[in-house]
Amino acid sequence: MxxxxxxxxxxxxxxxxxxxxxxSIESLDRQATRLGMSxxxxxxxxxxxxxxxxxxxxxxxxxxxxx
Numbered sequence: 001m002x003x004x005x006x007x008x009x010x011x012x013x014x015x016x017x018x019x020x021x022x023x024s025i026e027s028l029d030r031q032a033t034r035l036g037m038s039x040x041x042x043x044x045x046x047x048x049x050x051x052x053x054x055x056x057x058x059x060x061x062x063x064x065x066x067x
Contacts, residue, residue, distance in 0.1 A: 013044075 020028070032042040 009044075013040075 028039050028042060032039045035042065037045070
């Protein structure tokens, strides 16, 4: 089921279920809190940035979110 269009994007959101380790969940929650956004919005932002990054930027992004 698609939700109504989100304010930031010109498309609706779709609910998905993913499986993550507890460590990954805690890391996502820390990053989201630090950035003042929800876990869902953090994942959305990461996925959208990944599409436009150069290979060396992808490595940096991976290191950033690993810490």
